[in-house]
Amino acid sequence: MHGGPTSPGWLLVALCAATGAYCLLRMRSPVEEQRRAAGGEALMGFGMAAMAVPAAVFTPPAWAWPGYAAVFGAAALRALWSARRSPHHVHHLLGTAAMVYMALAMAASPGHHHEHGDSGVPLVTGVLLLYFAGYVLLSGIRLMPVTGGAAVGTGSVGWGDRPELARACRLSMGIGMVAMLLTL
Numbered sequence: 001m002h003g004g005p006t007s008p009g010w011l012l013v014a015l016c017a018a019t020g021a022y023c024l025l026r027m028r029s030p031v032e033e034q035r036r037a038a039g040g041e042a043l044m045g046f047g048m049a050a051m052a053v054p055a056a057v058f059t060p061p062a063w064a065w066p067g068y069a070a071v072f073g074a075a076a077l078r079a080l081w082s083a084r085r086s087p088h089h090v091h092h093l094l095g096t097a098a099m100v101y102m103a104l105a106m107a108a109s110p111g112h113h114h115e116h117g118d119s120g121v122p123l124v125t126g127v128l129l130l131y132f133a134g135y136v137l138l139s140g141i142r143l144m145p146v147t148g149g150a151a152v153g154t155g156s157v158g159w160g161d162r163p164e165l166a167r168a169c170r171l172s173m174g175i176g177m178v179a180m181l182l183t184l
Helices: 006-026 032-052 064-082 088-108 123-143 164-181
Strands: none
Touching: 006 032, 006 164, 032 064, 032 088, 032 164, 064 088, 088 123, 088 164, 123 164
């Protein structure tokens, strides 16, 4: 996000943009629920990529951060509505809420984090870091191959319907979220 060397920032931009692009491919799935989830994840991926652009390269105008907060606030309301049917959307809700939180933090003090006598990590940042670090660890475990006689699906599976790639996509965004929260 802001501050620090530009190389890690560009790596985070690339990771998040690639994840968002793959999520756009997943939106071609014939399964409606997968398309909806992929759309929200594409928004997250591209939003995270835009927020991660190093400030040394581009400093967004003052109106951009409230704009991000509004977009992700609307996405959070949609995730809240969808969470009634599927617990997976609770994770989307937390992700969009984290994006709103980061956008508001950037709007409040663009480029000047922890200069107000802060000693330590703010409570909300710490809670979000714990959640996303746990999510990353759990997602990583879920990606580990299962040994044994489990049959892998039969037939041809399209790119939008590959569950292991969807999990890897979510893992990438979780890692990106941890990295972004650490910079606050």
